[in-house]
Amino acid sequence: MSLIYPGRQKELKKLIEKLGLPENSSIKWHLLDLALTHSSASAKANYEQLEFVGDAVVRLTASELLFEIYPDCPVGEFAAIRSILVSDRILAKIAESYGFDRYLIVSSSAASDKTGAESRLADALEAVLAALYLSSHTLELIRPWLDPHFQRLATEIRSDPARQNYKAALQELTQGKYKTLPKYTVKETGTVQGGEDRFTAEVRLQEELLAWGKGRSIKAAEQAAAQAAFNKLVSSQ
């Protein structure tokens, strides 16, 4: 039973193929169609409810993978990596790599809103994840193609020479949660060049002081402040 146009179904089948999923699977095509319909195209039948479910699906996918590949990872680091994996920026990039914009039905006026493009792609990806999850009530239609992306990104994040790029992690976190970026101010506080307390950085979110940190360089002080702020925000989630 299909309530969608044959042309649309053909299109959606192409996307499923691109994801590397078997065609004869249990996919609920009407949910997939809904997942790729923006509210500007239909005020009633669009991806919003699915996106709500998908937000939980993507968190579970990331959590399960991290638990499997890094069983001994400290929980704070888990949370840091997960917050980056499930960020709009990363999800939009993944959606883009499969050309999701070609399958997303959106009004032409909304389509021309370039600033909303990233969150539209990320939202559509979440909605598609919900449609796939609800097709089998497992992650079996998701992990085969999403895991390699997440695994590569998690490895990158962990093997970064600066290892924990807390400034980037803090930025992802505050952008996702508060739609605002952290601001840093740095002062020279030590007179000895190369001294551990040479620079002191403060990091603020909308004028509110989150944390501070010291370091040998401006960069190191900012990273120390970002790390303190990041841990503070993650532990209060």
Add this chain to the structure above:
Amino acid sequence: MSLIYPGRQKELKKLIEKLGLPENSSIKWHLLDLALTHSSASAKANYEQLEFVGDAVVRLTASELLFEIYPDCPVGEFAAIRSILVSDRILAKIAESYGFDRYLIVSSSAASDKTGAESRLADALEAVLAALYLSSHTLELIRPWLDPHFQRLATEIRSDPARQNYKAALQELTQGKYKTLPKYTVKETGTVQGGEDRFTAEVRLQEELLAWGKGRSIKAAEQAAAQAAFNKLVSSQ
């Protein structure tokens, strides 16, 4: 294969029975044992990693149920209900109803910390949800017993005579996310008794103005402010 003491396994079987789950299921007992071991009892082998996964499992369980029972519910309301369902207060109550504290291994000094009891119970419940999810990679060991609790609570929240108790919802949200409570200040702004703008309430989170609202009574103005603040925070999540 079991790496846990026969006595412990017997105890855990009792809990599974209490949850109404079949005994001959695929349950991974070592994960369940871990899920009920607090970090004060073992710094290395405790529930922290599982709790991290469980946080995503409980979100998915709540989301899937809400999507099934209220397919046409506005997304803002979904988010409001979910934030209450997955709150520490609710999860701790559910854990308590099954006597989780009797199964949780915790050092005696941590056990005497009464203020931490609620979050310990909620965390342990999340970890147990992760252990059950990871046993079958579906929600089939979770939804049979958790759904009735969530369904009852969701119905209560939606059928509240004041229907949308935004003050309560905002409190749950800010307590969970920022570990702090919203503060209200109310002024008389209209001189006409019963006028729509008789009172104006402002709601703040740690000195930051979140939103304001007007109403015929102090209560109504506070609810209006809470609703505006709630929607603002939910839409920025």
